[in-house]
Amino acid sequence: MERLLTAEAIEGELAPMLVGGIVLHIDTMLDQAWRVVESFVKLSPAEADYVTSVGLGELRPELLMPAHPELVSVLTRHPAIRWKLDNVKRHLSKKS
Numbered sequence: 001m002e003r004l005l006t007a008e009a010i011e012g013e014l015a016p017m018l019v020g021g022i023v024l025h026i027d028t029m030l031d032q033a034w035r036v037v038e039s040f041v042k043l044s045p046a047e048a049d050y051v052t053s054v055g056l057g058e059l060r061p062e063l064l065m066p067a068h069p070e071l072v073s074v075l076t077r078h079p080a081i082r083w084k085l086d087n088v089k090r091h092l093s094k095k096s
Contacts, residue, residue, distance in 0.1 A: 005030065057089035 007026045015024055043051065050063040061075045075081060 005033065054085070054088065057085050057092055059085055 007030070010024065010026050010029060018024075046063045050060055053060040053063070059076055059081060061072045062069070065071055
């Protein structure tokens with residue numbers, strides 16, 4: 001998560017949505033943002049592996065719910081989730 005919240009991301013995605021004339025102090029913004037959200041985004045090793053897998057276009061819900069194989073099965077077939085993973089894969093293929 002931390003690697004996604006970068007100065008480049010702020011400049012490219014947040015800054016264009018702000019009212020003109022606002023001066024961004026990106027380092028300060030990043031420090032303040034992390035102080036607020038850090039406790040919410042501390043991931044367990046399994047959660048971190050899950051997030052990494054989604055970023056690679058793979059779905060591994062068994063990492064989050066090992067005791068619920070029926071739910072894992074439903075999630076892996078869910079159309080919206082499949083659509084998102086296809087988009088991730090397509091995006092990754094454009095980068096290479």
